[in-house]
Amino acid sequence: MTVKIAVLPGDGIGPEIVREAVKVIDALNEVFGLGAECEEALIGGAGFDGAGDPYPEQTRRLAKAADAVLLGAVGGPKWESLDKPLRPEAGLLRIREDLSLFANYRPAKVHRQLLDASTLKPEVIEGVDILVVRELVGGIYFGRPRGWEKDGRERRAFNTMVYGESEVRRIARKAFEAARLRQGRVCSVEKANVLEVSELWRQIVTEVHEREFSDVALEHMYVDNAAMQLIRHPRQFDVIVTGNLFGDILSDEASMLTGSIGMLPSASIGEHHAMYEPIHGSAPDIAGQNRANPLATILSVAMMLRYSLERPDLADKVEQAVERVLDDGLRTADLAFDGGHAVSCTAMGDAVAQRLRMLGE
Numbered sequence: 001m002t003v004k005i006a007v008l009p010g011d012g013i014g015p016e017i018v019r020e021a022v023k024v025i026d027a028l029n030e031v032f033g034l035g036a037e038c039e040e041a042l043i044g045g046a047g048f049d050g051a052g053d054p055y056p057e058q059t060r061r062l063a064k065a066a067d068a069v070l071l072g073a074v075g076g077p078k079w080e081s082l083d084k085p086l087r088p089e090a091g092l093l094r095i096r097e098d099l100s101l102f103a104n105y106r107p108a109k110v111h112r113q114l115l116d117a118s119t120l121k122p123e124v125i126e127g128v129d130i131l132v133v134r135e136l137v138g139g140i141y142f143g144r145p146r147g148w149e150k151d152g153r154e155r156r157a158f159n160t161m162v163y164g165e166s167e168v169r170r171i172a173r174k175a176f177e178a179a180r181l182r183q184g185r186v187c188s189v190e191k192a193n194v195l196e197v198s199e200l201w202r203q204i205v206t207e208v209h210e211r212e213f214s215d216v217a218l219e220h221m222y223v224d225n226a227a228m229q230l231i232r233h234p235r236q237f238d239v240i241v242t243g244n245l246f247g248d249i250l251s252d253e254a255s256m257l258t259g260s261i262g263m264l265p266s267a268s269i270g271e272h273h274a275m276y277e278p279i280h281g282s283a284p285d286i287a288g289q290n291r292a293n294p295l296a297t298i299l300s301v302a303m304m305l306r307y308s309l310e311r312p313d314l315a316d317k318v319e320q321a322v323e324r325v326l327d328d329g330l331r332t333a334d335l336a337f338d339g340g341h342a343v344s345c346t347a348m349g350d351a352v353a354q355r356l357r358m359l360g361e
């Protein structure tokens with residue numbers, strides 16, 4: 001059986017890091033018979049340059065027909081003066097909306113070889129392996145009414161934090177399902193001591209847990225406490241599920257535990273589609289220099305194998321190959337803290353693909 005992967009390199013370092021991730025997919029095909037077919041299309045600034053649209057129709061068709069989408073990054077100074085709907089970021093927002101990607105998965109895993117990259121003490125972060133599952137298309141970022149008004153001489157602005165039962169139910173299910181593939185623990189984060197919308201959140205998460213996922217451990221935590229616990233004792237968390245606003249903040253906080261932006265993958269998942277991408281941007285400052293770290297994109301392939309292609313065995317292999325390469329001491333420039341020798345983006349991708357082949361022997 002073949003699986004179809006839509007590959008959207010995008011801008012800046014996007015094409016460089018995606019090329020290395022495709023090498024890894026090629027190795028999975030050769031050694032483990034994955035049967036993946038990759039087809040490339042334009043997005044972001046490249047979409048505007050090539051087709052006059054940051055999310056061209058051809059890309060849209062490919063993404064909708066694919067089993068999963070792999071994206072590099074979009075954006076860069078070249079396109080900053082364009083009208084908003086033509087800017088690269090508009091392409092990203094449109095593909096997320098078009099594919100109804102309501103759940104954002106952001107793992108924060110501390111690699112023991114890179115303990116020094118964090119600003120926290122090694123004994124606090126050693127062994128940290130957290131997955132933040134953030135609701136992506138609802139909550140205060142989209143709630144209505146929203147806007148500005150004038151009350152006498154004073155200007156006011158307002159937003160609405162709103163969730164419906166079905167929105168909470170579907171994200172809760174995604175978090176519990178993800179926990180079953182990990183350590184089987186979910187921490188639901190909200191502010192139910194103050195907000196009605198959080199009271200509803202807590203009720204629905206509890207209900208979904210009792211009815212469908214009683215094998216998974218569930219705890220509830222207020223967001224202020226969660227922000228504190230992430231720094232104080234991050235190892236206590238497995239899966240954190242939360243709404244759009246709290247998730248935006250907590251997923252960035254969790255990712256910084258690891259200290260290395262070039263190592264962090266992500267997934268955006270809907271009922272029928274899913275897109276995988278590194279959390280970082282297009283890094284125009286190093287684009288075209290073969291210096292980017294491709295590991296976040298390669299680890300995004302591992303997430304794709306786990307969450308879309310139902311190959312957790314191969315996801316483990318890719319993660320193991322990355323661990324081995326780090327054990328071998330290979331570091332791209334962003335990770336070569338002690339002034340040690342830095343390898344190129346290409347060399348890092350080659351090394352992971354080679355390690356993967358060795359794991360298959």
Ligand code: NAD
Binds near residue numbers: 286294
């Ligand atoms: P950035 O993540 O691109 O870069 C921040 C810093 O991290 C830079 O110094 C960069 O060199 C470094 N960096 C990032 N990824 C790296 C990697 N894989 N290896 C080594 N170093 C890496 O953020 P920015 O500079 O704020 O944004 C640059 C462009 O990217 C902007 O146009 C922005 O809109 C866009 N952006 C896109 C996405 C996305 O496509 N999802 C996300 C964030 C920013």
